[in-house]
Amino acid sequence: MNTPTIQSLIQLRRYLHQYPEISGEESKTAQKIHELFQELDVDKFYTGLGKTGLAYVFEGSEPGPTSLFRCELDGLPIQENNPDISHSSKISGTSHVCGHDGHMAIITGLGTLLSEQKPSKGRVVLLFQPAEETGEGAEAVIADPRFTEIHPDYAFALHNLPGYEMHQIVLKEGAFAAASVGISIHLKGWNSHSAHPEAGKSPAKAMSALVLGLEKLPESIEEFSLVTVIHAKLGEIAFGTTPGEAVVMATLRGFTNEVRDLLVERARGLAEALAAQHSLGLEITLTESFAATHNDPEATAIGRKAADDLTMNTFEAKQPFRWSEDFGLFSTHTKTLLFGLGSGLQQPQLHEPSFDFPDEIIETGVSMFKKIIDLIHE
Template structure:
């Protein structure tokens, strides 16, 4: 594992955020190209990469996916390989996920799959919810569209090496949304001469609980930012914005929540004679685990004698892999990174190197047992 650990440390020292992963992609290409994959796709969905290892005979195509991007956060930890880039750091473990796929590439170069094909996908822009859409929308993706897709994410708070599973929904879908209400400024001494959006924005926030109650399953709307007017004491505000994150465990419920919030914003804008514009950012589909893909992965966990636990409910955070689960049978699972490990996105988080071997073993086992599932 030494070369994989060294690779992770190099990636950790040189993080690139979503949409900027050119040097990261180059480092991955330098590592895997000498392993002689049968097909290499560069620039997939922007800065993405895909490597195809063909089996000895025809069969199913399996895709394993990891993420290229880091976070725009300053690292406060003190590893010897600490980030060299200010306000950018691998504080989600994507450096470790990349090392795992590179380890799988090593295994496949030594022993090709018995049948079918294995695709190793290094996806850009996971953190912003844009990368999966770009990759799936790239015309070249059709040449590697899988029969099954797999991915993992390390999870602090769970015992080291523990597998965290769940059939059906694994993680919530979510979207960021901003409602911009525009009225008219007036002198602060005569607010009735203007159209101030503050009452509409306040009412919309107060109405969130009742909107959520109308949905019969889990849904959540979190206020992210509110701004009204500017710091000019002689002026009554003429514009304001409200930003929320909307999330749900079911894609239809998420879409219903989006529609209900939009209807409420439009109604309040009309009642208060305000102009309204709505914009959506960082949209993530619900991550849903396919039953057949679950059976394949669970057999791999069992054959490796790994400690496995089923999460009682879906995770409330979102993962860009969810979009793959909307387009093909997919499976996302967690890999425990320690009960005392700092949480993801915390400034002192660091991916545990010892997880690399476990991740490689699981992915390699999945490629070996797929023919046993009668697929």
């Protein structure tokens, strides 16, 4: 890409970094992106897709497959702490410390190239997806009736990966990122005076056993699984009163949707048994559910060839990543490839308050996606 185009993408990335919006509230971000795409030669577009999402369609002159390239609109409810940059977040308590600002810049750059040179055959769809961080955006986009008009034969996405050499392409066929879900378990007894605890029904013992029991659940599952207790609360701060309620929250992970669901089943069984043992009421809720991301062999082969043709430095991952990506839901609907783009060995980890997407890898991401398009649509 020419220098003026790269500089404009860097400026866009830094602008988006200053004005992040949390999941489901990305209206201003979407408006900014749409203003840019209105200047491009787009054949069809969709706004408000899955609430705030955007999709831009570039048509080829001959029939052919449809490929989709996705990025994310949302930021995180994390206070940025990075005094070394001039483009830090202007929105208190919200930041782009996952790199979605950079991913949007990459897809915008791809749109600029497609505007100048349409695919020879088929269609290319550029999707700006909302609410990735909460695991709700992909489902909302796919459930939107208009998505049937652009249902792709292939879907591609990338995620920057700290801890890998800058510009390195990280590939893995099959399971790439974990399935996960958040579980909240509420135990309900009743209060009494702390001088007469026998008159109440404290969930303290059940809560303690629940925390320990949840973290031991993976021991009974042969495949990789992980339970991380992220929050626990017992009663209120009142020294004259025994606790009447407790809540335990945990994240359940597995490399397949089946393992994630098995963890949910066993966590539910553990909670029900403890509630019954201690004569407590019970309420269980699930939230932020992410499907496993599964890279299709054909789509992976296309990505691998693209990297080879560009003489990229590639790394073949041996194990799936433990984190989850909302892109995983597309894996259940079409042939997908999610690959990693190294963002530096010394780069702070994703979601750390000092993370800032490196502008140097914007062009690398655009080049990879453009080469994939050439392989599919030329």
